[in-house]
Amino acid sequence: xxxxxxVIGAGMASGRALEHLLAADPGGWDVTxxxxxxxxxxxRIMLSPVLSGEKSYAEIVTHDDAWYAAQGITCRFGxxxxxxxRAARTVTCANGTVAYDKLLIATGSxxxxxxxxxxxxxxxVSYRDLDDTNAxxxxxxxxxxxxxxxxxxxxxxxxxxxxxxxxxxxxxxxLMGHLMERQLDPAAGYLLQKDLEKRGLRIHCKGxxxxxxxxxxxxxxLLEDGTVYAxxxxxxxxxxxxxxxxxxxxALEVGRGITVNDQLCTSDPDILALGECVEHDGQLFGLVAPxxxxxxxxxxxxxxxxxxxxxxxxxxxxKVTGVDLFSAGDFAEAEGRExxxxxDPARGIYKRLVIEGAxxxxxxxxxxxxxGAWFFGLIKEAADITAMRDTLIFGPAYQGGAQTDPxxxxxxxxxxxEICGCNGICKGTITAAIGAGASSLADIRATTxxxxxxxxxxxxxxxxxxxxxxxxxxxxxxxxVCRCTDLTHEDVRRLIKSQALKSMPAVMQxxxxxxxxxxxxxxxxxxxxxxxxxxxDYTDDAQSRxxxxxxxxxxxxxxxxxxxxxxxxxxxxxxxxxxxxDAADKYAIPAVKVTGGQRIDLLGVKKxxxxxIWADLNAAGLVSGHAYSKGLRTVxxxxxxxxxxxxxxDSTGLGIKLEQRLWGSWTPHKVKLAVSGCPRNxxxxxxxxxxxxxxxxxFEVGVxxxxxxxxxxxxxxxxxxxxxxxxxxxxxxxxxxREHAKYLDRPYKWLAKVGLPWVQQQVMDPAIRAGLxxxxxxxxxxxxxxxxxxxxxxxxxxxxxxxxxLTREAAE
Amino acid sequence: MTQSWLDIGALEDIPRRxxxxxxxxxxxxxxxxTAADQVFAIDDRCPHKGGPLSEGIVHGNAVTCPLHNWVFSxxxxxxxxxxxxxxxxxxxxxxxxRILLDCARLIAGRAA
Numbered sequence: 040x041x042x043x044x045x046v047i048g049a050g051m052a053s054g055r056a057l058e059h060l061l062a063a064d065p066g067g068w069d070v071t072x073x074x075x076x077x078x079x080x081x082x083r084i085m086l087s088p089v090l091s092g093e094k095s096y097a098e099i100v101t102h103d104d105a106w107y108a109a110q111g112i113t114c115r116f117g118x119x120x121x122x123x124x125r126a127a128r129t130v131t132c133a134n135g136t137v138a139y140d141k142l143l144i145a146t147g148s149x150x151x152x153x154x155x156x157x158x159x160x161x162x163x164v165s166y167r168d169l170d171d172t173n174a175x176x177x178x179x180x181x182x183x184x185x186x187x188x189x190x191x192x193x194x195x196x197x198x199x200x201x202x203x204x205x206x207x208x209x210x211x212x213x214l215m216g217h218l219m220e221r222q223l224d225p226a227a228g229y230l231l232q233k234d235l236e237k238r239g240l241r242i243h244c245k246g247x248x249x250x251x252x253x254x255x256x257x258x259x260x261l262l263e264d265g266t267v268y269a270x271x272x273x274x275x276x277x278x279x280x281x282x283x284x285x286x287x288x289x290a291l292e293v294g295r296g297i298t299v300n301d302q303l304c305t306s307d308p309d310i311l312a313l314g315e316c317v318e319h320d321g322q323l324f325g326l327v328a329p330x331x332x333x334x335x336x337x338x339x340x341x342x343x344x345x346x347x348x349x350x351x352x353x354x355x356x357x358k359v360t361g362v363d364l365f366s367a368g369d370f371a372e373a374e375g376r377e378x379x380x381x382x383d384p385a386r387g388i389y390k391r392l393v394i395e396g397a398x399x400x401x402x403x404x405x406x407x408x409x410x411g412a413w414f415f416g417l418i419k420e421a422a423d424i425t426a427m428r429d430t431l432i433f434g435p436a437y438q439g440g441a442q443t444d445p446x447x448x449x450x451x452x453x454x455x456x457e458i459c460g461c462n463g464i465c466k467g468t469i470t471a472a473i474g475a476g477a478s479s480l481a482d483i484r485a486t487t488x489x490x491x492x493x494x495x496x497x498x499x500x501x502x503x504x505x506x507x508x509x510x511x512x513x514x515x516x517x518x519x520v521c522r523c524t525d526l527t528h529e530d531v532r533r534l535i536k537s538q539a540l541k542s543m544p545a546v547m548q549x550x551x552x553x554x555x556x557x558x559x560x561x562x563x564x565x566x567x568x569x570x571x572x573x574x575x576d577y578t579d580d581a582q583s584r585x586x587x588x589x590x591x592x593x594x595x596x597x598x599x600x601x602x603x604x605x606x607x608x609x610x611x612x613x614x615x616x617x618x619x620x621d622a623a624d625k626y627a628i629p630a631v632k633v634t635g636g637q638r639i640d641l642l643g644v645k646k647x648x649x650x651x652i653w654a655d656l657n658a659a660g661l662v663s664g665h666a667y668s669k670g671l672r673t674v675x676x677x678x679x680x681x682x683x684x685x686x687x688x689d690s691t692g693l694g695i696k697l698e699q700r701l702w703g704s705w706t707p708h709k710v711k712l713a714v715s716g717c718p719r720n721x722x723x724x725x726x727x728x729x730x731x732x733x734x735x736x737x738f739e740v741g742v743x744x745x746x747x748x749x750x751x752x753x754x755x756x757x758x759x760x761x762x763x764x765x766x767x768x769x770x771x772x773x774x775x776x777r778e779h780a781k782y783l784d785r786p787y788k789w790l791a792k793v794g795l796p797w798v799q800q801q802v803m804d805p806a807i808r809a810g811l812x813x814x815x816x817x818x819x820x821x822x823x824x825x826x827x828x829x830x831x832x833x834x835x836x837x838x839x840x841x842x843x844x845l846t847r848e849a850a851e
Numbered sequence: 852m853t854q855s856w857l858d859i860g861a862l863e864d865i866p867r868r869x870x871x872x873x874x875x876x877x878x879x880x881x882x883x884x885t886a887a888d889q890v891f892a893i894d895d896r897c898p899h900k901g902g903p904l905s906e907g908i909v910h911g912n913a914v915t916c917p918l919h920n921w922v923f924s925x926x927x928x929x930x931x932x933x934x935x936x937x938x939x940x941x942x943x944x945x946x947x948x949r950i951l952l953d954c955a956r957l958i959a960g961r962a963a
Binding site: 554556557559581838841845 | 859865868874887901915
């Protein structure tokens, strides 16, 4: 004898419950499925892509007529139940009554409508089902239509993005101070707002709706602060409340939702409920994961087996194409909780982990959410993260070291785990490429594009090669900075930023340096990273600099120094040349040489003479040429249009402007520039760190050339029309290099690691470029100072002299 | 040999993790001040290629020669790691903020 099951509501939760029930007991139930909507179950989560036009309704149907027929389910779609008679065990609709042995209530939720004046005007919709979605699609068909979305939560933003994708001019009004305040903290909310504004959405936070205006249909929305936004469509997406009216009328126990126990039974043991309409242990449910868990329990309870519903943590992802956002767990600030924050403003990345004791309890990520699933796992498992705390924020890829075997971690990743975020390449694609014969990093890059963009996944790809090929692949070992630490340069740079480490002791303390004050390898690197990342907070440490940068001159094999005054763009004049000649005479300079960088080198200067010769040269207007620095060296130029019959632009003038903008800046390694006035390239621009070739129509900016131990032609960064753009591009490139390169990597080496396309994308994006230039200029306010002038003082002169002279002390 | 302490200057005249030189008839002596304010005196001439050790980066109780990165212990004058060699060391100490150097071997004229 089949038992009779009546289900009220054909949504995602009840659909999943029916699947479980009928799979376990195919002939045991006579199921009648009522649905107020005139259709069966579809994937409501995918309404956003339907609204934006990326999917059709047919694509999101989960159970079609054929499925219901095959399961022998009696479908009563478009029929709303009006009453439950618990004593008689029947339900009533307009067409009569149906008896049940067991009843499952899955009425879901109803949108919350703010009862402001005008909320019933035609053109005001909510965003819950296909009918709402279709109404919005219809409204968006009118060209130039304006929409106002009230509510900047998950649902409201998906509606807004969908309407914008359909060509409407969209304004989002949000009551709170930042978007999605339940899922995001203010910082991530800010990034989200910026991103959405870039896509053309107008966002109005702290906006309270006072009234919806219009005579026959909606015309505008009025806010409490007096702002009025014109609107052809108003979408209310301020929240949902459990749909409990039927349960209330049937005198079932109802709190905020229909009260259920662990078995999903209501206060009437023959009536079960699940989904957004229920309240379990004081909690309501809006996301799909716990609903699916409930579906399993409902099926078990109906089948007479024991199961208990235990709500699990849920994670949120916003389904707006191109917006990458993830949040999970609890991220409110509270006593005993600590944050680890990583920000990369240039790339719009923000990650925040909330830690309580030894456990990760919350995660908010914006811009790069590749590790979201992994963090979510740690939260759910309440894993002890003490051992990996230092590098936790960098995700599973950085959990190497002694505690865990990185290869095992890579081996354990599922095939669909994303390895290369830039190109969206998952593990399965890479292992397939290895199976098809790829045996090196270069092969993988060529066949799959993985690790071919920003390169940060290179380590992961190499580990995959090692795991898949075994002994056939030699894993390059990550090189620590030096013996004071096991961390690599890349690790240290990231940690300095993410942990906001602003002093040498802070770095050594927080990153567990094994020595008391570092060594000659790590200290200059740390000093550079700190001054580059925190120009206003960190004070340059002369004792952590190599002798040349400490003494602002190049030490020679005999302990004497060379002095090179700057000659802007290689230009000089008789006055400067006389001052140099006089200084050479006065200090008995043994050798005077013209350098490859178009200036003059005075070789063989004694250390104690340095501040004096500098003072003399300063008096003639000459400043340090930084010929000794990991910084801007020279800008070599040809004479350009001023004199040359082939010149197309004022190459000398541009060279001088570049040198005046960039001088004094510290960089990971030395930086040499050149500007040639025509493609004959007399200034040899094509082998410089940045080389500009002037042509009739503008300026070709090349980067990453080399003419030292390696010989390398520059790669074309971009061609621009104006001198100002050429300067902007150069400054942005130098700053990007300053922020990201490993200490002592020349630009061409760094470029090989990150790839030209990524660099182009960064410096060509107007917002990112402006940010880079702004940060460069900020740093220059601190570091663009002539070190010679600073040391032409009696105190500095004394410091460069011997502390004592015992040659005249009499022997006893 | 008897000791002959000479007041060379104030501790503050040498930067922490830095050095200054003292000229003597036998060449320069480098006076180092460590991060922990200890003072050491050694010959300012690397036995490898004559590099001025006073210009090296000071780390712990060691200095790295600026020319080719040989590392010397300031306490013993011995080259560290794979390199072998040594520089002479001289007694030096700090008293009431003043640096005292034992100049017995530095002032005395060497027998020709």
